[in-house]
Structure formats: structure tokens, C-alpha cells
Amino acid sequence: MEYIVVSVLNGVVHGLLLFMVSAGLTLIFGMMGVLNFAHAWFYMLGAYVGFTLTRLGGFWIGLLLAPIVAGLAGVLVERYMLRRVHKYGHAHELLLTFGLAFIIEEVIKLFYGDALVSYQMPNYMRFAAFTIFETNYPFYRLFMGAVALAMFVILYLLLTRTRVGIVVRAATYRPTTVEALGHNLPVVYMAVFAGGSALAGLAGAVAGAFYPTGPNMAVDFGTLVFVVVVIGGLGSVVGALIASLMIGLFISFSVGLNVSIADLFGLIGLGSWASDVGGLFTLQLSTIANSMPFLLMLLVLLIRPAGLMGDRQ
Amino acid sequence: MINARTIVPLLAALGLLVILPLFLSPNLLNAAIKMMIAALFALAFALAMGQAGMLSFGHSAYYGLGAFAALHLMRAVEHKLFGFPTPMIPLAGALIGFLFGLVFGWFATQRTGVYFSMVTLALAELLFTLAPTWNALFGGESGISTIRGPSWGINFGSDADVYYLTLGWFVVSAWCMWAFTKTPVGRLALALRDNEQRVRFLGFNTHVARTLIFAISCLFTGVAGALLAIANEAANYTIFSAQASANVVLQTFIGGAGTFFGPALGAMIMTFFARITSDLTRSWLLYQGLIFVLVMLFAPQGLGGLADLHARKVRTNGWKHLVAPYLLCLVVGLLLIAGLVFVVESIHVVLTDAYLAKRAAAKGEWVPYELFGQTFEPFSPVTWAIPIMLVAIGSTLLPVARRITARAWLAATRDVPDEPIAPSASAAPVAPPS
Numbered sequence: 068m069e070y071i072v073v074s075v076l077n078g079v080v081h082g083l084l085l086f087m088v089s090a091g092l093t094l095i096f097g098m099m100g101v102l103n104f105a106h107a108w109f110y111m112l113g114a115y116v117g118f119t120l121t122r123l124g125g126f127w128i129g130l131l132l133a134p135i136v137a138g139l140a141g142v143l144v145e146r147y148m149l150r151r152v153h154k155y156g157h158a159h160e161l162l163l164t165f166g167l168a169f170i171i172e173e174v175i176k177l178f179y180g181d182a183l184v185s186y187q188m189p190n191y192m193r194f195a196a197f198t199i200f201e202t203n204y205p206f207y208r209l210f211m212g213a214v215a216l217a218m219f220v221i222l223y224l225l226l227t228r229t230r231v232g233i234v235v236r237a238a239t240y241r242p243t244t245v246e247a248l249g250h251n252l253p254v255v256y257m258a259v260f261a262g263g264s265a266l267a268g269l270a271g272a273v274a275g276a277f278y279p280t281g282p283n284m285a286v287d288f289g290t291l292v293f294v295v296v297v298i299g300g301l302g303s304v305v306g307a308l309i310a311s312l313m314i315g316l317f318i319s320f321s322v323g324l325n326v327s328i329a330d331l332f333g334l335i336g337l338g339s340w341a342s343d344v345g346g347l348f349t350l351q352l353s354t355i356a357n358s359m360p361f362l363l364m365l366l367v368l369l370i371r372p373a374g375l376m377g378d379r380q
Numbered sequence: 381m382i383n384a385r386t387i388v389p390l391l392a393a394l395g396l397l398v399i400l401p402l403f404l405s406p407n408l409l410n411a412a413i414k415m416m417i418a419a420l421f422a423l424a425f426a427l428a429m430g431q432a433g434m435l436s437f438g439h440s441a442y443y444g445l446g447a448f449a450a451l452h453l454m455r456a457v458e459h460k461l462f463g464f465p466t467p468m469i470p471l472a473g474a475l476i477g478f479l480f481g482l483v484f485g486w487f488a489t490q491r492t493g494v495y496f497s498m499v500t501l502a503l504a505e506l507l508f509t510l511a512p513t514w515n516a517l518f519g520g521e522s523g524i525s526t527i528r529g530p531s532w533g534i535n536f537g538s539d540a541d542v543y544y545l546t547l548g549w550f551v552v553s554a555w556c557m558w559a560f561t562k563t564p565v566g567r568l569a570l571a572l573r574d575n576e577q578r579v580r581f582l583g584f585n586t587h588v589a590r591t592l593i594f595a596i597s598c599l600f601t602g603v604a605g606a607l608l609a610i611a612n613e614a615a616n617y618t619i620f621s622a623q624a625s626a627n628v629v630l631q632t633f634i635g636g637a638g639t640f641f642g643p644a645l646g647a648m649i650m651t652f653f654a655r656i657t658s659d660l661t662r663s664w665l666l667y668q669g670l671i672f673v674l675v676m677l678f679a680p681q682g683l684g685g686l687a688d689l690h691a692r693k694v695r696t697n698g699w700k701h702l703v704a705p706y707l708l709c710l711v712v713g714l715l716l717i718a719g720l721v722f723v724v725e726s727i728h729v730v731l732t733d734a735y736l737a738k739r740a741a742a743k744g745e746w747v748p749y750e751l752f753g754q755t756f757e758p759f760s761p762v763t764w765a766i767p768i769m770l771v772a773i774g775s776t777l778l779p780v781a782r783r784i785t786a787r788a789w790l791a792a793t794r795d796v797p798d799e800p801i802a803p804s805a806s807a808a809p810v811a812p813p814s
Contacts, residue, residue, distance in 0.1 A: 102494060104626075148677060155680045157494055158435050162633050163676040165626055169669025177663060177727055290505055290622050297498050358509040365502040369487060372495050 069200040074319045076199075080208045082315020083215035084278075086308050087270035088288055089295040090222060091263030096293075097302020097377075098239045099256050101149060102157055105164040107292055108171040109137045109264040111285035113271025115175050118186035118280055126189045130272050137268020138261040145260040150253065168285070176282050183281035207277050214273050218266065222304050235259060239302055294364045300377020309375055314360045321356040397547055401540045409539045410611075411655045415648040416550045417607050418628075422635065422647035424600035425628045427557055427593070429637055433573030434489070434594060437497040438504025440624035442598040445480050445507075446473030446605025447615040448518060454526040454609070465531040470549050470606040477602020481595035489590035492576070504625055511617035523616025536610075546607050553600050558640060560596065569593045634675050635684050642684020649683070663724050670720075698792030705785040712777045719770030725751055726767075730758060 092106045113133040120129035144167060152159040188207050195203035226232035238245045238255050246252045275284070295314060299306025367374060401409055421443060428434045449472040457464050488499040511518040518524070528536040536542060560566045568589055571579045580586045609615055618624075628647070635646020650668070657664035679686055694702065729735060729749045738747050746758040756763040 152676050152680060158633065159676050159680055162630055163673055165630060166669045166672025166676065169665050173663055173666030173669060178731065290501065293498065355510060355513055358506055361502045361505040361509065365499065368491060368495060368499050368502065372491055
């Protein structure tokens with residue numbers, strides 16, 4: 068029981084964090100078709116901006132300005148770089164953003180060094196929200212979850228209930244028609260890209276204060292955000308939320324389970340044979356927890372390539 | 381296509397590569413081996429990408445599998461399980477690469493476009509996350525290592541032996557890939573890239589064709605991986621990383637995915653660049669990232685594409701117009717690079733622990749720092765004037781250089797038709813409605 072409750076709690080919070088980082092990418096990838104490899108690096112940028120401003124002005128100023136800085140960086144990237152290479156196709160956009168990822172990471176390393184920086188939440192937020200099975204559950208985890216949920220609700224309402232949202236969604240399906248109706252498509256794209264980057268920046272500022280903030284924080288998310296977007300369905304914010312929660316729960320449950328394929332064979336009486344074969348059969352589920360998202364993504368791509376909530380191929 | 385104009389430079393390059401080890405230091409010889417392996421990897425990748433338009437984002441899977449196949453074979457030979465000639469070990473990489481290319485490719489090629497990239501990425505990431513925990517096959521996090529056994533009267537102890545082995549496999553593989561592009565299946569690859577629907581309409585099974593082409597690309601990728609295993613005598617799970625997959629994509633596009641030898645050129649240059657700069661500066665990845673971005677922005681067709689453009693368009697005596705403007709561009713570029721490097725390296729030095737300790741010892745004073753064997757005062761006008769002057773002169777000259785080059789380009793390419801006159805499927809004689 069304790070295992071299940073703690074796993075669910077951790078999995079949900081981890082999933083919500085994943086959602087915060089990938090929500091922006093599902094807009095960028097899904098609506099503009101840009102394979103933005105640098106997305107996780109905007110998350111890293113947000114964390115470092117948050118860290119710097121926490122030192123200079125305070126935690127909340129950092130939280131406010133980190134998404135703005137990341138969003139402005141997004142504007143520059145879209146306006147002066149991606150727009151120019153768009154006509155050459157996906158590969159060029161991907162490679163450009165890959166180069167950008169290098170640049171962001173190296174510039175940050177240049178100023179902050181290779182070690183972790185001590186980006187901390189303010190002390191008054193450092194308390195236990197409740198105690199469960201004699202373990203204190205930090206309040207800040209709940210705070211992160213709340214920010215992610217708020218982000219989801221606002222994004223969802225913005226996309227489905229406002230005129231801006233209608234234009235953005237229409238631009239996904241019929242860009243030329245939207246342009247013919249008098250909407251400034253380049254500006255829409257720039258806004259989507261900036262907004263997506265800003266969300267990643269906010270995620271960085273929020274999560275960086277709890278998780279380690281260091282040069283590796285972007286790489287850890289680098290490909291995982293694509294997994295979320297693909298599983299959820301390109302452009303679907305709801306899909307991204309479901310996919311993030313699924314992955315979060317999947318990982319948090321599998322790290323605690325010591326079962327292997329050989330154990331499954333044991334159920335039908337072939338356990339010892341499978342253990343003798345070894346290799347893939349005896350790998351513990353807990354050790355391959357990190358492979359799970361990619362397995363999931365592979366299954367989704369092969370069975371339902373549009374993703375859980377996507378409607379296009 | 382084989383005529384004196386193409387065969388003579390190729391033979392000259394080959395001859396140069398054969399005598400090269402006589403002049404290289406051990407360090408550079410090792411770099412040359414790695415460059416050739418990277419070039420082979422890029423050529424194999426470009427077979428799927430440039431020819432068939434399949435942007436695989438997980439080619440490191442087949443590279444790594446080839447390497448581990450070779451390592452396991454070398455270990456078996458080392459433990460005297462059976463004999464196998466060392467020069468033939470890349471065959472193991474080829475076999476494993478091809479088999480996994482067939483199986484993985486069968487799944488991946490069911491999808492096209494970015495979905496294809498995502499499937500290949502997922503497959504490679506699966507291996508990357510599985511390998512560190514799978515001790516028997518991939519040796520856990522530390523990987524597996526072995527030694528090269530002597531065979532055929534060669535002991536393969538020195539880098540020179542490995543160099544010639546790599547060169548031999550490189551030449552044979554490159555020739556095979558080039559020949560493959562001339563076969564009917566190779567031509568089909570181009571057709572698949574341009575219009576898959578039409579190919580299907582013509583009665584071809586495009587899924588089988590794409591799988592086969594992908595598997596052949598993986599075959600040569602496996603050879604490259606095996607050569608890396610022979611050169612390093614070790615490998616670990618990092619060979620499967622998305623970084624490695626991305627590197628080969630980048631190298632291919634910097635070289636020019638649309639030309640045959642461009643990817644090899646790009647891979648050689650970038651490998652050499654990484655080798656040299658990683659010894660000199662810790663910010664080398666920053667410079668590498670800048671190169672990627674600049675190439676994508678200003679030379680999207682890559683170096684090979686630029687060379688191809690010049691070969692097609694510049695008149696026989698057009699070069700005399702271009703030499704001076706290009707030299708000017710070079711000077712401008714060098715000025716800007718010098719300014720940037722000076723700033724980056726200065727920041728780097730000033731923020732190192734050693735310098736901070738010096739400052740602490742001088743009670744927080746901004747003590748002089750050392751860079752490029754010189755001493756600079758952090759707040760002296762001279763120190764600031766250097767990068768400002770470099771960048772200012774460079775950026776004033778930049779528009780001038782662009783104008784002059786554009787004019788010279790017109791002069792050099794006059795009288796040459798815009799498009800090469802060649803019958804091609806896309807240039808159908810149907811005038812677009814105007």
C-alpha cells in the first residue's frame with residue numbers, strides 16, 4: 068500500500084514536471100512542424116535565469132522573468148534563424164536547433180562552470196505539506212504540480228475558448244487559408260514558438276529550485292520531451308498531459324519493481340529455463356525503467372502513429 | 381561516368397592517403413583513422429538520407445551494434461575459441477548491421493517523414509538505455525574491451541597497420557556504395573525520395589525497397605562501427621547515444637547531403653576540428669554549435685553543395701574573378717572569428733578557479749590574466765580595444781565583401797544556363813499555369 072501511494076504521488080509530480088517541459092514543444096512541433104531539438108535547453112535556460120535572479124532580486128522575480136527571457140530568446144531564434152531555413156525542410160530545422168542546443172549549453176557552462184549551481188527555493192516554502200507513512204512530503208512538490216496544472220488549464224482554455232487559440236489551431240490545418248483571411252501567419256508562428264519556449268523557461272525556473280540545476284539537466288530531457296509529444300499526439304495539449312502522467316507513473320512504478328521476463332515465464336513453469344537463457348530475460352524491470360518511455364513511444368508509433376489524442380498522421 | 385576528369389583526382393587522393401602515414405605524427409595518424417571511420421559512417425548514413433530521403437535519427441544503433449559485434453568476435457579469437465583473420469572482422473559488423481537494419485528498418489520504414497525519424501530515434505534510445513544494464517552483451521557501463529590479434533603476418537600492433545586496414549575498408553566500402561547508387565535499386569532510392577507515390581503506382585513494393593535500402597545503409601554503418609572497435613579495442617554504451625546519431629546527421633549536412641562525397645568531407649572536417657579544438661579550448665562545443673548554425677543559415681546545401689555549384693556554374697576562366705573576393709571574405713571571416721574567440725576565451729580564463737584564487741590572493745583586485753601566451757589587464761583599454769576593433773573592422777567590411785562577391789559571382793558565371801540541361805523526372809515538359 069505504502070509503495071503504491073508513494074509511487075503514485077511521485078509519478079504524478081514527475082509526470083506533471085514532464086508536462087511542463089513538453090507542453091511548449093507539442094505546440095511548436097505540432098503546430099509549426101518544427102523539430103525543435105533545443106526545447107529542453109530553453110528549460111535549462113529558464114532554470115539558470117531563475118537561479119541568477121533569485122540571487123539578485125528574489126525567487127518570485129526569477130519565476131516571473133525566466134519565462135520572459137526564454138520567450139524572448141525564442142523570438143530571436145524563430146525570427147532570425149528558423150524562418151530562414153524553414154524552406155529547406157525538417158532536417159535543416161532540426162540541425163539548426165541542435166546547434167543552438169550546443170550554443171545555449173556551452174554559453175551557460177562558460178559563465179556558470181561545469182558543476183551544479185545551488186538554486187534553492189525560498190526557506191518559507193521548505194516545509195512538509197503532509198506526512199504519509201512516516202515520510203514527510205515536501206510542499207514544493209505540490210507547488211510544482213499546481214503550477215503544471217494551472218499551466219494546463221490556461222493553455223487549454225486559451226487554445227479552445229479564445230480567438231487567438233482558434234487562429235493558432237486553424238493555422239495548423241490550413242495555413243494558407245488562415246493567411247488569406249488576413250491573419251499574419253509569421254507573427255502567429257513567432258508567438259507560438261516564443262510561447263512554447265516561455266513555458267519551458269517557466270518549467271525550468273520552477274523545477275530547477277527543487278531538482279539539481281546543472282549542465283546535464285537539459286540532456287536528461289532532450290529526447291524524453293519528444294517521446295511525450297509523440298505519444299500524446301502532435302499539437303495536443305491534453306495528449307501531452309496524459310502521456311506525461313503515463314510516463315511519470317510508468318517510471319516511478321517500475322523503479323520499485325524487481326521482476327523480470329524470466330519471472331513471467333515462471334508463471335507458466337518455464338522460469339528456470341528463462342533464467343538459464345539469461346540476457347534480456349533476466350533484466351530486472353527496475354534497471355530498465357529508463358527504457359520504458361522509448362518502448363512506449365515505439366508501440367504508439369507502430370500501432371497508432373497519430374498518438375493518443377492526435378488526429379493527423 | 382568514369383572518365384579522366386573524375387578518376388585522376390580520385391587516384392591522386394588515394395595515392396596521398398596511402399603515403400600519408402609516412403608524414404604524420406602518431407597523434408595525427410590516430411586522428412586520420414578516426415576521420416576515415418567518421419567519413420565511412422557519414423557515407424553510409426547519407427545512403428539512406430541523401431539518396432532515399434530517410435532522415436534516420438538513430439544510426440548510432442547500427443554503428444554501436446557493428447562495434448560490439450566486432451568486439452565479441454575479437455574476444456572469441458583472443459580466447460582461442462576459433463580463428464578469424466583480423467582484417468576480415470568488419471564483416472561481422474556488416475552482417476549484424478545488415479540484419480538489424482532489416483529488422484528495425486522493416487518497422488521504421490512503415491512510417492515516413494518525421495515519424496520515421498522518431499521510430500529510428502526510439503530504437504536507438506532503447507539500445508542506449510538497455511546497454512548499461514545488460515552486462516553479458518554490452519559489458520555494463522564500462523563496456524567491453526579486447527585486443528587485436530595478429531594475422532596474415534601483420535601483428536596490428538601499430539596505428540599504421542590499423543590505418544591501412546581502415547583505408548582498405550574505406551575505399552572498398554565507398555566504392556561499393558557509389559556503385560550501389562548506379563544499380564537499379566540505387567536509382568529507385570532517388571525515385572523514392574522524390575515521389576514515393578509515383579514509385580508505388582509504377583508497381584514497386586516501396587516498403588520492401590525502403591527496408592532494403594535502409595538495411596544496406598546499416599550494413600556499411602556496421603562496417604564503420606567495427607572499424608572503430610578495431611581501432612579503439614573497446615566500446616561502451618555511449619556509442620549508442622542520441623548525440624552520436626546527431627553527430628553523423630550534422631556532419632552529413634555540413635558536408636552536403638545532396639552530393640556523394642560531401643558527407644565524407646563534412647565528417648572528416650568536423651572530426652578533425654573536434655580533435656584539434658578539444659585539446660585547445662574547453663569551449664570547443666560552443667564553436668562547433670556556431671559552425672552548425674552558421675552553415676545551416678548561410679550554406680544550407682553544405683560544403684559539397686557549394687563545391688558542386690562552383691563546378692557546375694563557374695566558367696572555365698571565371699575563377700580569376702572570384703579569387704580576390706573570396707580572399708576578402710576569408711579576411712573578414714577571420715577578423716570576426718578572432719574577435720569572438722578572444723571574447724569567449726577571455727571570459728573563460730577570468731572565470732576559472734585559478735584566476736579567482738589569484739584575485740582572492742590580491743584582495744579582490746582584477747589582476748592581469750594570461751591568454752595566448754600574452755598578459756592582459758582586465759580593464760585596460762587595450763584589452764577591450766582588441767575584440768572591439770576586430771569585430772568593428774570585420775562587420776564594416778562584411779557588407780562590402782558581400783557586394784563584391786555577389787558582383788564577381790555574376791561575372792564568373794555569365795553565359796552559363798541556370799539549370800543543368802539534363803532530362804529528369806521532375807522537369808516534366810508541362811508549363812506551370814501562369
